[in-house]
Amino acid sequence: MKLRIFAAASLFITAACSQAPAEPSALTEGTWTLDGSASELSYVSIKADEIAEINTFETVSGNVTAEGTATIEIDLASVSTGVDIRNERMRDVLFVVADNPSATVTAQIDPAPFKTLGLGESTKTTLDGTLALKGVEAPFQAEVTVTRAGPDRVLAVSDAPVIVDASRYELVDGLAQLQELAGLPSITPVVPVTFSLVFER
Numbered sequence: 001m002k003l004r005i006f007a008a009a010s011l012f013i014t015a016a017c018s019q020a021p022a023e024p025s026a027l028t029e030g031t032w033t034l035d036g037s038a039s040e041l042s043y044v045s046i047k048a049d050e051i052a053e054i055n056t057f058e059t060v061s062g063n064v065t066a067e068g069t070a071t072i073e074i075d076l077a078s079v080s081t082g083v084d085i086r087n088e089r090m091r092d093v094l095f096v097v098a099d100n101p102s103a104t105v106t107a108q109i110d111p112a113p114f115k116t117l118g119l120g121e122s123t124k125t126t127l128d129g130t131l132a133l134k135g136v137e138a139p140f141q142a143e144v145t146v147t148r149a150g151p152d153r154v155l156a157v158s159d160a161p162v163i164v165d166a167s168r169y170e171l172v173d174g175l176a177q178l179q180e181l182a183g184l185p186s187i188t189p190v191v192p193v194t195f196s197l198v199f200e201r
Contacts, residue, residue, distance in 0.1 A: 025151075028111040032154065032199035034062040034072065039197045041074065043164070045081075046188040047179075055081045055090075064199060068109035070129070072197075073102050089181060094174035095134070103133040114146065122147040124159065133169040140164070152201035161192030 042056040058080050062072035076095040081087050091097045107129030117123055127142045143159040166175055166189040179187045 027114040027117055027148065027154065028066060028068075030066055030201045032064040032201050034060060035198040035200050036060050039195070041193070041195045041197075043191045043193040044161075045191055047182070047184050047186065049186055049188070053081065055079060060197075062105075064109065066111070068111045070105075070107045070109055072105040074105070075102055076100060086182075089178055093177050093181070094171060096174070100134045103131060106130050106132070117146070117148045119148055119151065131164070131169075134171065136169045138168045149198075154199045156195075156197045156199070158194045158196075161194050163190060164193050165190050 036059060039060055040056065041060050042054055044052050044054055046052050057074050057076070057078050059075035059078035060072060061075075062070070064070045077091055077097045079087060079090045079095070081090060107127050109125070109127065113123050113125055122145055124143065124145050127144050128139065129142065130137050130139055140162055142162045145157050145159055147155045147157075149155050166172055172189060175187050175189055179185075
């Protein structure tokens, strides 16, 4: 009896050890959802020609389909500048969130470079997209590094800031009002935007 038990146990262990760990499925399979709590989208504003301040959007959402269609929604009311009255002015004067609650980023990604990306591996890509803000759409380009952080987790980080010009989105009048309210000599209308986005399948 003991011999049979030992033999059965040996066969079980051998079978278990002989099974290679399953390879994670390709990144091009399934839909990827943005993990807003682990992601960051920020920009740097410059006032009086020399004072730089970091601002963030605390609420972003979105997804990337298996076909490579990416959509990111930015909750404009979630803008955070570190100062309550400035947050209020950004919401009400610049973005007018009552009429424009969100900005939308869309892009079509070529899935091919990501098909064989293994765990811990990274690849660089150029992202051609469109930013829709206050009823205006304008193209942008971003250099991005994509890292497979887990079987079902991906990190996309901007390699360089994306330059956004307020004049392309009819934000110049709002900036002028902000400048007057704050008693500033100037607010630079061009801002660099950076991002670190985490997606889960």
